[in-house]
Amino acid sequence: MLFSKRPRTDEFEAVAMPHMNDIYRTAARLLGNGAGADDVVQDVYMQAWKSFDQFELGTNCRAWLFKILFHTLNHYRRKWMNFRMIKESDEILEQTPAGSPPSPEHITDEEMMAALAEVPQDFRAVVLLIDVEEFSYKEAAGILNVPIGTVMSRLSRGRKALREKLAGLAESYGIGRTHEEGKSA
Amino acid sequence: MNRIQFGEGGCEKTRKYLDSYISNELMVETNHEVLRHLESCQPCAAELDARTRLRTRLKAAVNAQSVPPELQVRIRANIRSRGSESLGWLPGGWPRWAGAMAATVVVCAGLWVNYSTERMPEVSDRPGQKVYITRIAANLAAILKVGLGDHIHCSIFRKYPKDAPPIEKMQAELGPAYQGLLPVVRAAAPEGYRVIMAHQCSYAGRKFIHLTFERNGSLLSLVVARKEDGESLAGLSPAAEPSGIPLYQSAAGHYQVAGFEAGNFIAYVVSDLRDKANLQIAANLAPGVREFLMKTPA
Numbered sequence: 001m002l003f004s005k006r007p008r009t010d011e012f013e014a015v016a017m018p019h020m021n022d023i024y025r026t027a028a029r030l031l032g033n034g035a036g037a038d039d040v041v042q043d044v045y046m047q048a049w050k051s052f053d054q055f056e057l058g059t060n061c062r063a064w065l066f067k068i069l070f071h072t073l074n075h076y077r078r079k080w081m082n083f084r085m086i087k088e089s090d091e092i093l094e095q096t097p098a099g100s101p102p103s104p105e106h107i108t109d110e111e112m113m114a115a116l117a118e119v120p121q122d123f124r125a126v127v128l129l130i131d132v133e134e135f136s137y138k139e140a141a142g143i144l145n146v147p148i149g150t151v152m153s154r155l156s157r158g159r160k161a162l163r164e165k166l167a168g169l170a171e172s173y174g175i176g177r178t179h180e181e182g183k184s185a
Numbered sequence: 186m187n188r189i190q191f192g193e194g195g196c197e198k199t200r201k202y203l204d205s206y207i208s209n210e211l212m213v214e215t216n217h218e219v220l221r222h223l224e225s226c227q228p229c230a231a232e233l234d235a236r237t238r239l240r241t242r243l244k245a246a247v248n249a250q251s252v253p254p255e256l257q258v259r260i261r262a263n264i265r266s267r268g269s270e271s272l273g274w275l276p277g278g279w280p281r282w283a284g285a286m287a288a289t290v291v292v293c294a295g296l297w298v299n300y301s302t303e304r305m306p307e308v309s310d311r312p313g314q315k316v317y318i319t320r321i322a323a324n325l326a327a328i329l330k331v332g333l334g335d336h337i338h339c340s341i342f343r344k345y346p347k348d349a350p351p352i353e354k355m356q357a358e359l360g361p362a363y364q365g366l367l368p369v370v371r372a373a374a375p376e377g378y379r380v381i382m383a384h385q386c387s388y389a390g391r392k393f394i395h396l397t398f399e400r401n402g403s404l405l406s407l408v409v410a411r412k413e414d415g416e417s418l419a420g421l422s423p424a425a426e427p428s429g430i431p432l433y434q435s436a437a438g439h440y441q442v443a444g445f446e447a448g449n450f451i452a453y454v455v456s457d458l459r460d461k462a463n464l465q466i467a468a469n470l471a472p473g474v475r476e477f478l479m480k481t482p483a
Contacts, residue, residue, distance in 0.1 A: 009265055017261070017402055024252035038256050045260045049267065104235070104242035112246035130208055131240045132247045137210050156204045163239065 012052050015061040016045065022062065023069050026128050030073060032117050040076060044069050063135065066143045070125070107166060115165035123158030130155050195222045199229045207236055254381065257402030258341050261457065265439045314342050321438040328418055329435055329442045332453025335388045336406040336440070340397045340455075343382075355383035362481060363394050363409075369473040370396055370407055375466050378405060405456035405463075407470060409478065411449055418444050418451065427468040430475055434464050443467035447478035 023044055028037035047068050048055075055064055107115075116124060129140040130151070137155075141148045199222045205211045206219050223230045318337050322330045349355075356364035367383055374380070378398035386395050394409040423431040424443070434443040441463035443454040452474050454467035 012264065013261065017257075020252050020257055020260070020402060024256070025247050025250050028250060029247060038253070041252065041256065042260055042263070046263065046267075049264050104238040107242055107246075109246040109249050112243060116243070116247075127243075128247070132244045137205075137208065152205065155208070159204060159236070159240075162243070163236075166239075 008052055011057065012049055015057065016048055016052075016065060019062045019065050020045070022133055023065055026066070026125075026133065027069060027073070029113070029116060029128055030121060030125060031076075036076075040069070040072055043072050047072065060139070063139050063143055066129070066133070066135070067145075070143055070145075107169075111166075111169055115162055115169060118165045119158055119161040123154045123161055126151055126154040127158040127162065131159070196226060196229055199223065199226070200232070203229075203233060203236065207233070207240060252402070254399055254402065254404060255341060255343070258404055258457075261402060262439060265457075314338065321440070325435055325437040325442065326421055328416055328421070328451070329433070329437075329444055329453070331391065331410055331451070332406075332408040332444060332455055333437055333440060333442045335386065335391075335393045335395060335408045335410075336404075336442075336453070336455035338388045339386050339393075339395055340382070340404045340406050349379060349381040355380065358384035359394065360385060366394065366409075366474070366477050367396070369477050370470060373469045373473050374398055375400075375405070375469065377401075403457060405454070405458070405466065407474065408453040408455060409447075409450050409474075410453075412446075412451055416451065418446055425464055425468060428472045430471045432464060432467050432471065434460065434467070436460060445471050445475065447475040448481075450478045450481070452478065 020041065024037055024041050027040045027044075031037050031040065044065065048065055051068070055061065116127075119127065125144065126140060129135045129143060130137070135143065137148050137151050140151045144151070199219055202211060202215060202219055206216065211219065223233060314337070318334050321337070322333050325333060350358075352367065356367055359367060363385070367380070371380060375398070378400045380396060381399045382395070382397040384395060386393050391410055391413070396407045398405045398407075418431070418433045421433045421435075424434040425432045430445050432443055432445050434441060436442075439457050441456055441458060441460050443464055443466075445452055445467065452471070454463060454470060456463050456466070458466070
């Protein structure tokens with residue numbers, strides 16, 4: 001029968017909609033503002049809906065949506081041309097003063113977001129995927145279409161950058177070091 | 186990743202592998218080596234603890250942000266309105282020209298539907314919202330349009346705070362006469378839904394008591410209006426009559442609008458759920474809501 005199968009709207013809503021919060025938060029943190037994130041998330045879901053016939057039920061829908069998210073962000077990157085590239089990221093890290101972050105419990109959400117916003121975008125993306133969204137290295141590499149070694153390197157440097165940004169915050173607030181480091185056993 | 190043997194310079198090696206250790210990405214043997222070092226090295230253990238707590242704190246801070254409800258609703262509406270454009274139902278074995286023909290027909294029909302009823306205006310597009318509500322309610326009985334209009338105007342296009350206000354604030358916004366409705370409705374609310382707004386509002390010259398629930402981006406409203414000029418649902422055919430309360434329901438676009446009478450009031454349950462689901466929720470809410478409203482002075 002020609003009209004035997006219904007459109008897959010229900011299936012799409014069941015597997016894709018529950019991840020909208022994760023997609024939105026990541027987009028917002030990478031773009032640095034909520035307004036841009038609205039447009040990106042809408043584009044991601046429209047693109048996902050159009051491509052849903054290519055998605056196999058039972059596979060990782062969340063990773064599939066994140067892959068579309070980064071594809072969409074790359075499109076916006078080309079459009080806006082304001083995303084920092086790796087070389088610039090290196091330079092930014094070189095300028096960052098060393099130090100120790102304050103005790104995490106003393107950091108407010110706003111301070112954490114401000115520090116994260118200063119982490120170069122390509123490193124920030126990996127930190128968000130691994131530390132916040134809890135993807136594996138392999139999954140993150142697939143989402144970003146980069147080798148696993150690149151994920152490891154960006155994660156290490158992203159975490160370091162975040163600690164250093166928070167350390168700068170601690171110094172400006174007069175918060176001291178919370179622990180000793182660098183001693184060999 | 187390779188297995189490593191820690192010996193001299195254990196701290197340096199541990200710090201090198203700490204990121205992968207935190208991410209649980211080390212091989213079992215290497216993981217044991219790191220663990221063994223951490224047991225005997227207080228500075229490295231403290232560094233691990235600090236980094237782990239920072240990771241937890243970062244996750245909590247990022248997760249404190251939620252997608253705006255109106256964005257979820259807009260995306261859901263756009264997907265549903267474009268559902269008819271999907272060719273997922275085209276059976277295998279049909280030639281490409283058949284698909285192309287079908288696509289042309291479906292896209293044309295979809296475009297007509299989109300532009301005539303379902304296209305969702307932006308949050309900032311106030312005139313567009315008015316046109317949208319008028320169009321989507323075009324074939325609905327006038328008495329049911331009352332509830333649908335306030336749901337779309339207030340729940341769909343309203344900007345919400347990141348977190349639902351405290352119960353005390355919602356009770357204050359309902360006012361002394363209606364604050365008792367909140368516990369009644371919460372007790373009968375569908376599973377998984379949380380109240381994100383409860384207040385008195387007005388739309389198209391009428392005042393409403395309005396409670397909105399949310400679950401995974403799906404919004405559901407209980408809208409209560411005082412009857413005007415002998416208004417009644419009795420002219421419609423009831424869809425169900427649980428607990429002796431006639432329930433009336435019609436679809437408008439992708440919304441379902443259920444209504445029931447309660448003395449001097451008409452209550453509406455409006456959502457983008459399927460017809461049976463919306464009617465069931467109305468059936469659950471009706472007894473308590475009706476009892477409360479019957480006691481409310483005219």
